[in-house]
């Protein structure tokens with residue numbers, strides 16, 4: 175038994191300690207004896223459940239006080255029983271960089287199995303179309319977080335405006351983005367794969383597009399039942415979302431129909447924006463790329479981990495000058511009919 179990974183027992187006064195600092199779980203315990211404080215401190219490192227009573231006895235903590243303290247910790251969900259959360263070292267299934275992720279999720283999850291959550295990412299596949307700064311930032315973050323397979327599609331070559339955010343360096347100049355992205359991913363996450371057998375269906379497909387989302391591309395993913403996240407780079411902002419679970423949440427056509435309600439000429443405008451090649455080669459502003467790429471990675475992980483992605487039926491709009499994401503909700507459009515389709519099993 176031990177405290178959730180990384181939680182500290184902090185001394186407040188002679189008979190009072192505080193455990194943790196996050197208001198979601200931190201508690202103060204008062205009226206403690208010196209032995210009780212020592213016992214709590216020992217729980218930072220962990221004590222085998224079987225040996226707990228003996229440790230309490232050696233510190234002169236009576237059995238009823240031990241029960242009271244454990245009940246208080248249990249109620250605040252601060253303790254993990256012997257199990258995945260107690261392992262002092264990462265399990266072999268964890269990627270080398272996955273330890274901080276597992277530790278953090280151990281504090282957040284009810285069962286304390288952060289290692290299990292991170293290890294499960296190794297079996298997941300994410301597809302990415304559009305590997306500029308935003309796409310590469312997303313891919314690198316997902317690889318660092320333990321996602322096992324990242325399939326990158328992009329036929330452009332790396333130019334000076336792609337460097338920096340995400341990880342392209344000067345040596346990648348002139349190389350196809352697809353190839354350079356695989357090089358970067360190999361460097362940061364040697365366990366991650368950038369290839370998969372023909373026909374592998376990604377768990378989530380991410381589309382990074384410029385100007386407007388390509389309606390045709392979205393339709394193909396809808397009919398294939400592939401969960402997809404739209405990222406659209408606009409004049410001075412980036413829209414991250416929606417994350418579309420085909421058949422059960424607002425799709426990109428729903429958004430186009432809402433926009434057409436507001437401006438009947440939107441379809442003509444959107445077609446021109448989506449097909450504008452110069453816009454695609456224009457690069458992605460560095461700060462927006464870093465924030466949008468990270469926000470997008472967070473939404474993909476939420477979908478893979480089974481926590482609720484905020485961009486289901488919503489998008490983040492992050493724009494300069496303040497670069498603070500704002501949430502915009504997108505209900506299913508009544509004329510789209512996408513949710514009348516049988517769910518395609520993509521989620």
Ligand SMILES: [Zn+2]
Pocket residue numbers: 424425426427428429506507510511512513
């Ligand atoms: Zn729809």
